[in-house]
Every structure is written in structure tokens, then in C-alpha cells.
Amino acid sequence: MQTIEQLLESKDIRVTAMRLLIYKFLAQKQVAVTLSDIENAFEKADRTTLYRTVKTFEEKAIVHQIDDGTGITKYALCEKGCNCEIETDLHLHFHCNNCNETVCLTEHKIPQIKVPNGFISEDINLVVKGICDKCSGQ
Amino acid sequence: MQTIEQLLESKDIRVTAMRLLIYKFLAQKQVAVTLSDIENAFEKADRTTLYRTVKTFEEKAIVHQIDDGTGITKYALCEKGCNCEIETDLHLHFHCNNCNETVCLTEHKIPQIKVPNGFISEDINLVVKGICDKCSGQ
DNA sequence: CAATAAATGCACTTCCATTGCACTTATTTT
DNA sequence: AAAATAAGTGCAATGGAAGTGCATTTATTG
Numbered sequence: 348m349q350t351i352e353q354l355l356e357s358k359d360i361r362v363t364a365m366r367l368l369i370y371k372f373l374a375q376k377q378v379a380v381t382l383s384d385i386e387n388a389f390e391k392a393d394r395t396t397l398y399r400t401v402k403t404f405e406e407k408a409i410v411h412q413i414d415d416g417t418g419i420t421k422y423a424l425c426e427k428g429c430n431c432e433i434e435t436d437l438h439l440h441f442h443c444n445n446c447n448e449t450v451c452l453t454e455h456k457i458p459q460i461k462v463p464n465g466f467i468s469e470d471i472n473l474v475v476k477g478i479c480d481k482c483s484g485q
Numbered sequence: 486m487q488t489i490e491q492l493l494e495s496k497d498i499r500v501t502a503m504r505l506l507i508y509k510f511l512a513q514k515q516v517a518v519t520l521s522d523i524e525n526a527f528e529k530a531d532r533t534t535l536y537r538t539v540k541t542f543e544e545k546a547i548v549h550q551i552d553d554g555t556g557i558t559k560y561a562l563c564e565k566g567c568n569c570e571i572e573t574d575l576h577l578h579f580h581c582n583n584c585n586e587t588v589c590l591t592e593h594k595i596p597q598i599k600v601p602n603g604f605i606s607e608d609i610n611l612v613v614k615g616i617c618d619k620c621s622g623q
Numbered sequence: 624c625a626a627t628a629a630a631t632g633c634a635c636t637t638c639c640a641t642t643g644c645a646c647t648t649a650t651t652t653t
Numbered sequence: 654a655a656a657a658t659a660a661g662t663g664c665a666a667t668g669g670a671a672g673t674g675c676a677t678t679t680a681t682t683g
Contacts, residue, residue: 393633400630474609477608484603
């Protein structure tokens, strides 16, 4: 069992109170969050700090960025073994049109996509939109 | 053979000089264009007019919107028979990281995506990023 | 403890999307 | 055909989110 401190250190990220808080916030969330979500959760902290913290996490592959088509960038913690950079490891994201939340469907890998001759695929973004389990249940 | 005028009228869109020009511009383009692209092509026209024209086209299923992850909304003409609303008819988009252009790969349909129980899929956005045929050729 | 580097906070800028309102142009009604 | 109405266009302004420069604080290193 690795502590958050150890995780950050293993990625060459200095441990600060702010970063621990933001990490915990992301860990506790079951859905992808926007910068504004984080901002609202930490009203005392400056937006820039939150922004740069998330960017740092992103660079060090602690979180991955999600473009779910709402026009607002969202972030979610990478799962253990999540290699977001590796094309073959990409998972898909589900955006609920009802509650407006976006979740990672980590267990659902993106199927092989064929592209025409001459095209070289490097990265794939797949977002399914619809109604999530929470909203469809009722 | 249907004229542009007839097409617009069939969709309950009034024919104006501006709309014809914008339609022709989109038709001649082989790639998805941003609002700024259109703006640059019609410097005499106001940005708002272009914006609203494209929005009108979008509502009436003459163009479809593309979110290729660049953060800037792009638009492309729907092909004949393109039913962007129908999930099963969705095609994928390819964004070139080199020339920054986005093209519709209309002939490449999106494979069936499985989502977990309780999730209802209504729409799918799939963007493949990499190098396009023009840029990989050299 | 001093020197250095990184982290944080504040202010500001930029870019794109969008809207309100006035004005013009087209369409419909009398 | 003129008046009334509706739609289209242009100008100005707003809002939201992303990003940057710089000063200040906090942590790290010698």
C-alpha cells in the first residue's frame, strides 16, 4: 500500500499540503471534474495554483485530461496501471446528458479503429454520450 | 440535381446571398472549418452573421459540428444522406497533429461500442489524432 | 544561516462563444 | 401597393475558460 506522499515522490513531484488536498479530492470523486469544480472545493486557494497543480499531475501521468465535448476540460485520476499515453490502453469516457457528469469506463477499452491508407493514428478520443446508470435507474 | 437554393428551401431556410456564399465556401472545403476560417474568407461580413448562419445550418442538419479536441469548434457540411443525429450513422473524424486540419472520414463508421449495464448510449464522438495522408506522404 | 529553487497568489491577457439591441431587408397582410 | 410583421444582418458588449508574467512566500540545499 503506497501513500499519496510516496506516489508523488516517485513521480518527482514535491509534496505540498495543496497537492495532497487536490489529490484526495480527485481520488474521492467518482467522476471527472472541471477546474471550476476544484475551485469550488477549495475556495481559499487561488485558481492558478489549482490549474498548475492539475497540469503538473497531468504531465506526470497522475491525472488525465478528458474532453467530453462540453467544451470544458475535465480531469480524472489515472487508475493504477493506467497508461493514458499508450494508444492501446485508451479507455473511453461516458458523458451523461442528464446529470452532466463524465465518468471513465476504464474497463472498456477502445476497439481497434481502422483509418484509410496514408493516415497514421497516434491517439484516440472516444466519448459516448447518453444516460448514465444513476440517471437511468429512476 | 438539386440546387443550393432548393436544398435550403427544403429545410425551411430562407435563401440569402450570405447563406449561399457560406454554403459554397463549406462545400468547396475538403476539411472541417472553424468560425474564424469562415470569418477570414468573408471579411466584409460580420462575425455574428456567420456564427448564426452556421448555427442555423447546424439546426437544420446541413452542417455538423466537430469537436476535435483542439478546443475550437469546427464545422463541416453533412454529406448527402448524412444523418448525424442517428447514432448508427456516426462517422469518425481525423485530426492531423501536423497540419492541424480535421477531416470527416465519412466512409468509416464507428464500431459498436459496448457500455456497462444501466448506461444508455445516445451519441458517440470519436476523434482519431495523428498524421494525415497529405502530411505522412512526404 | 545564506543562497537557491520551487510553489503559490494576484493581476492581467487572450481567445472563442454567445447575446442584446438597433437597423435593414424581405415577406405577408390588408 | 402600402403598412405591418417577421427574419436577417451588423455593432457592441459580455462571459467563461485557458493561459502567462511577476512578485511573494515557502521549502530545499549547501
